[in-house]
Amino acid sequence: MTERVLVTGGAGFVGSHLVDLLLERPDTSVAVLDRLSTGGSRANVEHYERNPRFAFVRGDVNDVGAVDDLVRQADAVIHAAAESHVDRSIDAPREFLESNLLGTQTVLEACRAHGTRMLMISTDEVYGAGDPDGGLFEEDHALVPRSPYAASKAAADLLCHAYHATYGLPVTVVRGTNAFGPRQIERVVPTYTIAALEGRPIPVYGEGKQRREFLHVGDWVRAALLVLEQGEPGLVYNIGEGHELENLELARRICALAGAPESLITFVPDRPGHDFRYGISAGRLLALGWRPEIPFDEGLESTVAWYRDHLEWLRRAHDGPVVTEPRGAHA
Numbered sequence: 001m002t003e004r005v006l007v008t009g010g011a012g013f014v015g016s017h018l019v020d021l022l023l024e025r026p027d028t029s030v031a032v033l034d035r036l037s038t039g040g041s042r043a044n045v046e047h048y049e050r051n052p053r054f055a056f057v058r059g060d061v062n063d064v065g066a067v068d069d070l071v072r073q074a075d076a077v078i079h080a081a082a083e084s085h086v087d088r089s090i091d092a093p094r095e096f097l098e099s100n101l102l103g104t105q106t107v108l109e110a111c112r113a114h115g116t117r118m119l120m121i122s123t124d125e126v127y128g129a130g131d132p133d134g135g136l137f138e139e140d141h142a143l144v145p146r147s148p149y150a151a152s153k154a155a156a157d158l159l160c161h162a163y164h165a166t167y168g169l170p171v172t173v174v175r176g177t178n179a180f181g182p183r184q185i186e187r188v189v190p191t192y193t194i195a196a197l198e199g200r201p202i203p204v205y206g207e208g209k210q211r212r213e214f215l216h217v218g219d220w221v222r223a224a225l226l227v228l229e230q231g232e233p234g235l236v237y238n239i240g241e242g243h244e245l246e247n248l249e250l251a252r253r254i255c256a257l258a259g260a261p262e263s264l265i266t267f268v269p270d271r272p273g274h275d276f277r278y279g280i281s282a283g284r285l286l287a288l289g290w291r292p293e294i295p296f297d298e299g300l301e302s303t304v305a306w307y308r309d310h311l312e313w314l315r316r317a318h319d320g321p322v323v324t325e326p327r328g329a330h331a
Ligand SMILES: NC(=O)c1ccc[n+]([C@@H]2O[C@H](COP(=O)([O-])OP(=O)(O)OC[C@H]3O[C@@H](n4cnc5c(N)ncnc54)[C@H](O)[C@@H]3O)[C@@H](O)[C@H]2O)c1
Pocket: 008, 009, 010, 011, 012, 013, 014, 015, 033, 034, 035, 036, 037, 038, 039, 040, 041, 059, 060, 061, 062, 079, 080, 081, 082, 083, 084, 085, 098, 099, 103, 121, 122, 123, 124, 153, 175, 176, 177, 178, 179, 180, 185
């Protein structure tokens, strides 16, 4: 029997890779609900236009009727829709609460009405600033978010906990480290990469000392799907085991892969409240049998190559300035 999965935010970066993984399975069909805001593009799923196992609905996760209709037809829901960009949340926080918190409540409510299994895509940023000395947070660590984006995700993440405790909703949560790979825009890897390939200044925040952990999106979405299928309802699973490095080192490596001079690296004023590092323990996920398969160096090389081959495609897929004028170095 075909399993029907609804992926909210499925035209975004992580969401479209989830769709790829799901549609590799011949017995799975996918519906995407996405309003195509900054991170999303119809082009991210254009390769499925003619696939009878794929359906795209342009709409908002706050549209109660549309969400209910789609959830009713699904066996499982992966809720990945969110305004996802920390810098934009600093400029316009309210929109983040509307999409990320109220939108999640709409999806939870529809799942409750239909008794549907749900996976919430949350983030390691809900823990707040990590231990500068390299310590790792486990899932029961306090949530101390420090940006409006992270606070909106933390609120939504806790609402999932409440729906499980109060209504017994079978919902699991993943809190993921930074994913990187094809089709991402505006975050640190695409920003540095596109700037390097186009010979523009590569904007590095502060002195480039902040550290970030990166996991290739292929490994990231495999982890998420495993948690949907084998995770214990009501539990949270960190997605970690990525490669941690300083932003400046990342910029240097991308320069080398893009064939760009390091003189393009330009230090820009730091982001307010910029977390030094995160750092999560993925022991619970590892116990489910997941292991990362794509080494960081290989993943970064293939990602830079993908951007080199897709600069024109990105311009078509998104508004020009989003891609061609890096806003800052963030992850
Ligand atoms: N990229 C990462 O490194 C990372 C890490 C941890 C968690 N996450 C989480 O993964 C999810 C996807 O992030 P991403 O990096 O792919 O971002 P993205 O911006 O590429 O994708 C988000 C998608 O959600 C859609 N969307 C936003 N608001 C919506 C709304 N109100 N209704 C319908 N659709 C809406 C956007 O159009 C977009 O397609 C988010 O929940 C994010 O918090 C991402």
